[in-house]
Amino acid sequence: MPSHRYRDVYSRVDIPLATRDWPTARLTQAPLWVPVDLRDGNQALAEPMDPARKRRFFELMVAMGYKEIEVGYPSASQTDFDFVRLLAETDLAPSDVTIVVFTPARRDLIERTVESVRGIRNPVVIHMYTATAPVWRDVVLGQDRAGLTALILAGGRDVLRSAGDLDNVRFEFSPEVFTLTEPDFALEICDAMTGLWDATPDRPVILNLPATVEIATPNVYADQIEYMHRNLARRDGVILSVHPHNDRGTGVACAELAVLAGAQRVEGCLFGNGERTGNVDLVTLALNLHAQGVDPMIDFSDIDEIRRTVAHCNGIDIHARHPYAGDLVHTAFSGTHQDAIRKGLAEHRARAAAEGRAEADTEWRVPYLPIDPSDIGRSYDAVIRVNSQSGKGGIAYLLETAYGIELPRRLQIDLARHVQRRTEQTGREVTAADVWRIFAETYLQSTGPGPVELVNVDVAGRRTTITLRADGVETHCQRDDVGPVEALVAALAERDVAVEILSLHQTSVGTGSATEALTLIEYRDGARSRWAAGRHRSVLTATLDAVLSAAGRAEGGAS
Template identity: 25%
Template sequence: MSRKIYVFDTTLRDGEQVPGAKLNKRQKLEIAQQLAKLGVDIIEAGFPCSSPGDLEAVKAVSEQVKGPIITGLARAVNQDIDMVWEAVQHAERPRIHIFLGSSDVHLSKKLRQDRESALSMAVDAVRYAKRFCEDVEYSTEDASRTDFEYLCRIVDAVIRAGATVVNIPDTVGYAVPEEFGDLIRRLKENVQALDKIVLSVHCHNDLGLAVSNSMAAIRNGANQVECTINGMGERAGNASLEEIVMLLRTRHASYGAHTDIRTEEIYRTSRLVSRLMNIPVQPNKAIVGSNAFAHSSGIHQDGILKDRTTYEIMKPEDVGVRQNKIVLTARSGRAALRHRLNDLGYTLESDQFERVYNRFLNVADRKKEIAGQDLRSIVEIELTKVTETYSFHSLQIMSGNTMVPMASVTLTREGKQHTDAAAGNGPVNAVFACIDRIVGQQGILTDYDLKAVTMGKDALGEAMVRVEIGDVVYSGIGTSPDVIEASARAYLNAYNRFFANSH
């Protein structure tokens, strides 16, 4: 009989801890509604004690998103637990999630506590949470580096205190599959009470083993897996939801387990998270990368044309990827564009469509054909935009290998144009300096990436930047057939996110 694996999605909490990926309340709510449509069992909507904004966002998700269990994270202190309950109490199915370090390195270096006091703290926290909520999850932070006998004592004690879910995290991605699977098996053998509650795992990807460790845990008896869309998360990220789900579906005979995820919503969810967090998905990312179902080898193409199963173990449509070769040009009207957007899975409001249409025309005037990847990039960047304090108008560049690069940039604010000029050590640097001068801020560029969205000399360029403004990192993305313009739009996008966050 197939065993159900509960999918605990922490994109809105652990996934959001990526620098530059901060979401506002509206964005969190939009992602949470899509996660519910995807069919996740639990949504960890945030860390309410981290900020008033996160508290309000978790409240909004709890009140408006129906279906999944809604939870928030709390340290093992009463004040945190109070705030989580304040945030999730109106959820259709609320849960309080508590964590506390359990490894000796966490106890001695971070918490400055001994094992017995930490154990007492854990039990007291679970008992306190049970006053408010029947469903309480407890996480033994850094479990994979915790003394096994002590870990057993903690797990047994918090279950006796009322925990309904116990989570075993590989917090720093230290485990390897054989060891981690064995840890789960030994825990189930030594703590009999685990048979009465949900045993969860939460794996990080520091050594690239988050999914492998999660699957080893499932094979050895874990029945909840904590993961994120696109593997987003702290440092190298978390276990990827889409990879775990499709592993269980594609290799069902090997694992004898399933999820209730609606897999046809995977790609749409991936793109939404990428767009709202302004974090591109790497092309070779399993399941959702742009190359995941692409074939360039002549031998592969020949096999695919004869039978797709020769080189594909999953159908693209099973994860919501639509294969379509329709190409748009500047002569394509609104009807053709809307039809193509529908084919790609986008349903836009009228104002959103007009923004996309205007940007489409702007790009199509300079690029012969607009392929699917071009259009996806245009749509996702236009929909990512927060309310624009400044909008891009134009730029001019003077550059060469024997002169100091100069740039002039014009931005629009409240209908009024603002122009400034600056020199730089390159044309992109000069453009960024112009934007700094116009907006009256001094941004520090911490990351810059430029790639071609499609192939060919007239390929659409996509620029991604991360800019530190006032001790906070903001990300931005921009596209254009002109890579300097794409860079300018990305840098301005980051500033507009800063201004939106400041209001």
């Protein structure tokens, strides 16, 4: 790899920060969230949203509780301009939602942007940007530092001239490519803009410091943000905002460290859509807070509806492994994971009952699941799925959740062997119904008559009489002071069918009035133990059927 062609960030940006506070800071509350899906996300789509998709996306974000939404780049497209006018002329935007519009520092485009928001009743932010990094100054803009400062201030004056008299309008400035801009120059320009726009606590200016292209480890971005946080003039009149991109795959970490370093506001996209590798993912950021006990102030209780809407509007599917929201992120295939999750869920239910709390109000501490899937509208149905990598815990979990069957540990191990044999043969995942079929084929007595058929059981006082039929001949066996199971075992022994029962377990199949008894018998077959089962509405009949199943399998050498 020709790595010598690239320069590290330290040779390009020298951050004059001798000490730093962010490493010991803690995230204790949510920042101000600003989804930019309708502008930054939209301009990154191969097929930008039409008005219907834009409206649907906007309505989703309002329903989720976002109070500040960047809705478009009205000077760049008629569709964006018309959408802003729709918000101005209808009640689509609740009165407490701030509308943000985006413009470069050019007079005609600023005037077009202000025209789009004129008459709007909502609070409005006019967001002006200009690239400030050396390469952009040299290659794109053809300006030195002094020339670029003059250009930016001229744009700021145009914003004031066009919208300074509007009481519901505030201003935002982004030094684009902040992360590659000399810190002293970024500070100089930002202070000039807050001075020009008269930033005060009553009418604060938003200074947005974007990692337009992610170029360093997250600690570097945190240092850059803390440097600005400490040194900005009129700090109490500034809302310090960040806008991380994800070129290095660490956009979420950059945003979290930036908030630790003093940022109060985060711009990003739902599920991280955006140019190149995308903007920072607001869903992951918010749910990371939720998983640490901090209210994200946004409603993710129906993550699947959010995901469907975003995927439809963007025309981009959400990856199955996307944090929190992907189809498979709460799913365990590994046997050890499944066993731990199953035990954790059982312990959670028991602890909730012991504490007299609802499960939803009980502290969550289930292995491998950082949050309760039900918090975001997911059921437990997909938490454990079974393939060739799975173990006894997952298989037992499927039977328990789908059929109410609780298997003893040794039977879980035995059943897992049979299920794994099937999955390795097919290479496919198995469902709960598949596992039940394998269980029935392996342990339940066949529907046809076996070598020995139970004709009747008669209990009269202390005496139990067993009637068996084999090869068309009925025989009777009587035993005193024993139960039906022991009497049946004795009757089978008289027919030279030996069944040595090691343990007997009772469970059930189904719930409510449709429940059937399921008896599980561990019996000795030569030097090893095996399992058989019986199923019936009657517990006694289920148990006797299990004994006959064991007898037939022992005689036939079933594996």
